[in-house]
Amino acid sequence: MAREERKRIVGIYKPPENAAEARQRIWWNIGVVVPFFRQKYENGMLNYAFYRGDQWTPEEELMIRKQFRYPYVFNEIFQKIDFLRGMQIQTRMDVQFLARERWLSPAVELLNKVYKLVEQTSSYEFVESDVFQDAIIYGVGWYHVRWSNEQLPVGIPRIERVPPYDIVWDINAVERDLSDAMWMARVTWYSRQALSEELPE
Numbered sequence: 001m002a003r004e005e006r007k008r009i010v011g012i013y014k015p016p017e018n019a020a021e022a023r024q025r026i027w028w029n030i031g032v033v034v035p036f037f038r039q040k041y042e043n044g045m046l047n048y049a050f051y052r053g054d055q056w057t058p059e060e061e062l063m064i065r066k067q068f069r070y071p072y073v074f075n076e077i078f079q080k081i082d083f084l085r086g087m088q089i090q091t092r093m094d095v096q097f098l099a100r101e102r103w104l105s106p107a108v109e110l111l112n113k114v115y116k117l118v119e120q121t122s123s124y125e126f127v128e129s130d131v132f133q134d135a136i137i138y139g140v141g142w143y144h145v146r147w148s149n150e151q152l153p154v155g156i157p158r159i160e161r162v163p164p165y166d167i168v169w170d171i172n173a174v175e176r177d178l179s180d181a182m183w184m185a186r187v188t189w190y191s192r193q194a195l196s197e198e199l200p201e
Contacts, residue, residue: 033168041165044138051077081136088132121151122159130161138164
């Protein structure tokens with residue numbers, strides 16, 4: 001079945017008629033995919049635990065210690081991931097904008113300076129490497145760009161890493177870069193106590 005036909009049959013891709021329907025559809029979409037992403041990111045957290053050397057469950061470690069043995073860890077994953085991260089750092093490309101016309105040179109020169117400032121204030125080289133490592137461990141890595149007034153009074157774009165488990169998307173998407181996803185969302189989970197402190201009403 002063609003992708004567009006499948007999407008029409010699902011029936012959730014029609015534009016909402018009003019804000020209430022849009023809100024209801026958002027909650028429905030997120031609710032449908034949460035079990036899929038919960039399992040995906042639980043696997044990712046397990047991968048991360050193995051990466052940092054935490055490869056025994058508490059029950060397994062207790063049983064081993066009861067036998068008067070030491071729970072040794074032979075971490076062969078750490079070095080491999082750090083090797084890939086090091087390769088990413090060594091092969092990092094520098095971004096530079098070029099003017100297509102000579103009269104555009106002053107504006108492009110200013111753009112390059114602004115971009116370098118954004119990179120420096122965001123510690124972009126570390127953000128890029130962290131997102132790359134997320135992609136290795138979790139299977140996906142994210143960052144976002146927001147406007148920040150923290151360092152300059154007039155504000156400046158800031159690039160920040162997004163935890164992999166904060167993002168959910170249309171699981172009907174089949175393209176590797178999710179370019180065919182009909183929706184994406186950032187979901188932040190709060191405990192009831194934390195949420196009541198943020199929104200007491």
